[in-house]
Each structure stands twice: as C-alpha cells, then as structure tokens.
Amino acid sequence: MNEITELYDLVFEFEQRNNLTIWKNPHEEWSRLRNVGPVHKTSMLKLFRGEDLSTREMDTTQPCYQVVTYDEAMVVLKNESVFSASAYGESMGRMMGRTFLEMDGYEHKSHRHLVQSHFARKICELYNEDFVRPLARKLIMRLAHRQGGDLVRSFTFPLSVLVITKIIGLPSAGLGSLVAWALGLKAEDDGEWGREKFTEIIDRRRGEDSQDVIGTLTKATVDGRRLSDDEIISFIRLLISTGTEPPYRSLSNLLTGLLSDRIQLSSIKNDKSLIINAINESMRWEPPLTWVLRTCKEPTEVAGTKFTKGDLVCVNISSANRDEKRWSMPEKFDIYRPYKPHIGMGGGVHTCLGQHLAMIESKAAAEVIVERCPGVHIDMEAGRPEIVGRGFRSPRVLPVRF
Numbered sequence: 001m002n003e004i005t006e007l008y009d010l011v012f013e014f015e016q017r018n019n020l021t022i023w024k025n026p027h028e029e030w031s032r033l034r035n036v037g038p039v040h041k042t043s044m045l046k047l048f049r050g051e052d053l054s055t056r057e058m059d060t061t062q063p064c065y066q067v068v069t070y071d072e073a074m075v076v077l078k079n080e081s082v083f084s085a086s087a088y089g090e091s092m093g094r095m096m097g098r099t100f101l102e103m104d105g106y107e108h109k110s111h112r113h114l115v116q117s118h119f120a121r122k123i124c125e126l127y128n129e130d131f132v133r134p135l136a137r138k139l140i141m142r143l144a145h146r147q148g149g150d151l152v153r154s155f156t157f158p159l160s161v162l163v164i165t166k167i168i169g170l171p172s173a174g175l176g177s178l179v180a181w182a183l184g185l186k187a188e189d190d191g192e193w194g195r196e197k198f199t200e201i202i203d204r205r206r207g208e209d210s211q212d213v214i215g216t217l218t219k220a221t222v223d224g225r226r227l228s229d230d231e232i233i234s235f236i237r238l239l240i241s242t243g244t245e246p247p248y249r250s251l252s253n254l255l256t257g258l259l260s261d262r263i264q265l266s267s268i269k270n271d272k273s274l275i276i277n278a279i280n281e282s283m284r285w286e287p288p289l290t291w292v293l294r295t296c297k298e299p300t301e302v303a304g305t306k307f308t309k310g311d312l313v314c315v316n317i318s319s320a321n322r323d324e325k326r327w328s329m330p331e332k333f334d335i336y337r338p339y340k341p342h343i344g345m346g347g348g349v350h351t352c353l354g355q356h357l358a359m360i361e362s363k364a365a366a367e368v369i370v371e372r373c374p375g376v377h378i379d380m381e382a383g384r385p386e387i388v389g390r391g392f393r394s395p396r397v398l399p400v401r402f
C-alpha cells in the first residue's frame with residue numbers, strides 16, 4: 001500500500017515539474033470561444049499553453065483545429081472514416097507502443113475486441129462485489145481510523161490503481177514500480193528494466209490457465225497470429241494508463257463537487273439513488289480528460305470550417321459538455337439536472353472501453369463514503385480544494401476530516 005501512495009508522489013512531482021497544475025480555470029476561455037463559433041484554428045502549443053484566445057492566429061509548426069461545441073464534437077467523433085485516431089501514435093504511442101487507441105477501422109475493432117469482455121457491464125458488477133467495494137471500504141476505513149487525510153492520495157488514486165491492476169492480473173509484489181514504469185514515470189534508462197519485468201510476467205503466464213487480461217492476451221490471436229510479448233506489453237500499458245488516470249481524477253472531481261456543496265451531499269445521503277445522477281453530472285461538469293485528438297483523412301467541412309487531409313482536430317470534451325445550447329447554467333454542478341447524454345467518456349467507436357468499470361468504481365466509492373463516514377467534510381484548515389489543469393483536470397489534493 002505504501003508503494004501505491006509513493007507512486008502518487010511520483011505523479012504529483014511529474015505534474016509540478018511540467019507545470020501541469022498552474023491552469024486553474026480554462027472554462028472561461030472555452031466559454032468565450034463557444035460564443036464566437038464551434039471550430040477554431042489554433043496550434044497544439046497554444047492549446048497546451050492556454051493562449052488560445054484568437055480565432056485567427058495559428059502556430060505554423062503544429063496547426064490544429066479545436067472543436068468546442070457539442071453537436072460539432074459529435075460530428076467529428078462519430079465519423080471515423082474521415083477522422084482517424086492515428087494522431088495518438090505521436091503522443092501515447094511513442095511511450096507505450098502501438099495500441100488500439102491509435103488504430104482505425106477493422107484493426108481497431110479486432111484489437112479492442114480481444115479485451116472487451118473484461119470490461120462488459122455484467123462482469124464489472126461481479127468485480128464490484130468481489131473486490132471493488134471491499135477495497136473501497138478498506139481504504140476509507142483506514143482514513144477514518146486516522147480521522148481524515150487526503151482523499152486523492154489515500155483513496156481515489158490507490159482505488160483506481162489496485163482495481164485495474166487486479167483486472168489485468170499483475171502481481172502485488174513490486175506493483176508500484178511496474179505501474180510507474182508503465183505510466184512512463186521512471187527515468188529513461190529504466191526502459192529495459194520494465195520491459196524485462198513485464199516479459200517475465202507474461203512468460204510465466206503463458207502456461208497457466210488464468211482468467212485475467214494477461215491470461216486472455218497470452219492466448220489471443222488476430223487474424224490467426226498470436227500477439228508478441230511487445231504487443232501484450234503495449235496492451236497492458238494502455239490499460240494501466242487509461243484505467244488509472246481518468247478514473248481517479250474523475251472520482252476526485254465527483255467528491256470535490258459533492259463535498260463543496262453540503263445540500264447536495266446531504267441529498268445523496270438521504271437518497272442513494274441520486275449517486276448515479278451525481279456521477280453522470282460530474283463527468284459532464286468536469287471530465288478528467290479534456291481533449292481527444294483526431295487527424296483528418298480527406299478534405300471535409302464542419303460548421304463551415306474546411307479541413308484538409310492531415311489536419312489535426314482536437315475535440316474539446318470539457319467545452320462541449322458545457323455547451324449552453326444543450327445545458328442551462330452549464331458551469332453549475334447540479335445533481336438534480338435531468339440527464340442528457342454527454343461526451344465525458346468520448347463518443348463513436350473509441351468511446352471509453354472502461355465506462356462500466358468507471359461507473360461501478362465511482363458508485364462503490366461514493367456509497368462507501370456516505371455510509372461509513374456520514375460526517376465527512378473538507379478540511380478547510382488545509383485549504384479549499386481546487387480542480388486544476390488543462391489536458392487533465394482534477395484536484396491534486398482533497399483534504400478531509402471525518
């Protein structure tokens with residue numbers, strides 16, 4: 001367990017070092033963009049630096065279009081034959097190798113299919129009873145014993161890491177180092193260390209009949225061909241990364257929203273069926289992942305803006321989820337809001353593979369907190385929690401007292 005909280009220190013240091021936490025509220029900027037129009041020419045550099053206030057300026061080295069409204073975001077996400085996911089090859093792919101996140105068409109479908117059954121709704125319900133809820137209970141009772149602490153470091157982060165690594169089938173010995181390597185948090189010269197460790201684990205599992213993701217991948221074939229060790233390692237890295245970062249941040253956003261509003265918090269204590277509304281609303285209000293990327297494969301047009309082949313298109317999920325044409329007072333976290341589909345989990349063929357797991361994990365976590373710690377409140381002496389960041393948004397600390 002210490003290993004996992006130390007792992008969070010590595011994540012935290014990485015974010016500080018790369019200035020990822022200095023962006024407090026990009027929503028005002030995105031709201032101004034929505035008022036101007038659905039699509040904006042910009043550059044990757046400006047997107048990440050937050051200087052994206054002009055609709056005309058562009059960085060010639062990395063041109064990019066940003067889509068900021070809901071209907072237009074859906075046009076891009078749903079049109080896989082024109083908008084390819086291949087751009088991830090340059091970002092995530094460089095670190096973890098080629099994965100189905102960056103694939104299109106048949107190749108994407110056949111690779112995603114290999115692990116799909118491990119994330120189906122029914123199996124996630126079994127995980128819930130088997131280990132998700134017991135783990136959430138154990139983590140929260142440990143904090144309650146100490147009368148409080150940081151919910152991110154000691155609850156949402158360890159919960160997400162321990163759940164996804166159990167589903168994948170990683171050994172608990174040395175788990176922190178394996179995950180740190182998979183997430184690219186280890187120094188460059190540790191590259192071979194991680195590859196060797198994962199290869200050893202995969203080799204040991206080839207002869208076994210295990211039911212977890214590694215067991216499935218060692219037996220899997222695509223078009224009659226078995227996956228290589230490197231391909232399996234890339235699969236595992238993708239699942240560790242997507243199964244850790246978005247869910248722990250999303251759960252932290254949900255808890256920030258609830259704990260910052262005593263009336264809504266007491267509503268869910270009195271009526272636990274509202275927890276599902278609260279989860280959906282938090283994923284609309286502050287999705288942890290703010291952008292998804294696509295590359296235009298042929299000339300096309302969205303809302304009057306012409307794209308040519310090779311143009312990068314950034315779908316701003318966070319902005320689309322606050323589109324005033326679809327939600328009134330979109331900046332408000334309101335668990336009583338009537339549900340309307342949002343794109344916090346993406347859309348189209350790349351819609352989040354872990355969507356049922358994320359719902360179940362968030363539900364178990366929220367239920368355990370209201371059941372076991374009815375007096376939970378923000379520790380104001382430690383400061384009001386803030387959701388920060390541009391590419392990833394969440395509070396980096398969430399200090400509470402019971």
Ligand code: HEM
Nearest residue numbers: 100101242243246247250292344345346350352353354358
């Ligand atoms: C609340 C938590 C989560 C959020 C907000 C979230 C969000 C997203 C989004 C927006 C995408 C679309 C990416 C794109 O279109 O380019 C995505 C894809 C994906 N997510 Fe999640 N995710 C969450 C939890 C999880 C979990 C628990 C897993 C478990 C492994 C997971 C695995 C994946 C994978 C593998 C993909 C790629 C799917 C594909 O390319 O076909 N996610 N997620």
